[in-house]
Amino acid sequence: MRKLVLFLFLLLIIKAEAFSQDNSQMNQNLVQFSGVVVTTDSLLPIPFTSIMIRNSYRGTISDYYGFFSFVARMGDTIEFSALGYKRMNFVIPDTLSDHRCSLIQMLAKDTVLLKEVVIFPWPTKEQFKEAFLQLRIPADDIARAQRNLDSDQLGILGAMMPMDGNMNFKYQMEQQSSRLYYSGQLPPNNLLNPIAWSKFIQMWQNGEFKKK
Known part of the structure; x- marks a missing residue:
């Protein structure tokens, strides 16, 4: 019994240590990604730009002045899209020494003829x-x-x-x-009604169906 308790205790310690190592490694890859989205010709801010991480549902939108800031991971591909502008992608470098990354993203106008x-x-x-x-x-x-x-x-x-x-x-x-x-009851069935059958036979003998 003591051996079983000792084995379970050691197993829990190993799992907790591995989980803490995974969390620390994931925390090391996290980056505070911030920047501003502007136009290529006049450097005016583009408000309400959609900024999403590829193959995920995480992201944000820029504010009225084109500024954005959210948490991402190193190596993530960031997609920028706005109405009337061409889509652009940016890959966060995985060699950052700091957990911060700043970017000035320029979008070109998408002309429709x-x-x-x-x-x-x-x-x-x-x-x-x-x-x-x-x-x-x-x-x-x-x-x-x-x-x-x-x-x-x-x-x-x-x-x-x-x-x-x-x-x-x-x-x-x-x-x-x-x-x-x-x-609340079954309606009558005229197929079993003898009076209806007698009327039908009489009409058939009189030839009323031929007239119709």
Whole structure:
């Protein structure tokens, strides 16, 4: 038992020492990376520049005066990107004697060429006047409502419907009454209704289906 306790105690000491060595080595690689982002032509500060460490989600943005400062590691690749400027990369040297690194990063403007647009004027004032008078001004809400509620148009649409409003209302009420009546139970199945079958056979013998 004593040997087991001694072994576990030595194992914990070795792990703690290795962990402290790793932490000290990581702390030695940390660098306070600071600087300012400016333009290449006039050295004006570029505000709100995105400054990120490649292949990570760590970074910061520059302030209104282009200044930035955050903690990075030696050998990290820093990516600078701003709207309207070309991307630039900077690798923090791994041979720094101090845990500080300063940089003045310059970004060049990214010029985007647009296609040429030619605006042609109207040939004469008379042609412009004629085209303006023939222009159809879109109707307002009241005019559209009056057009949609036209009696002739509503009559044509009503004639095309298989049932009128009164029939639709009665059908809807019958369906709702039937659902409430059979609520909580199975509705009747007309396939097993002998009265329905007798009516079907009688209609078939009378040839009513042929007429349809």
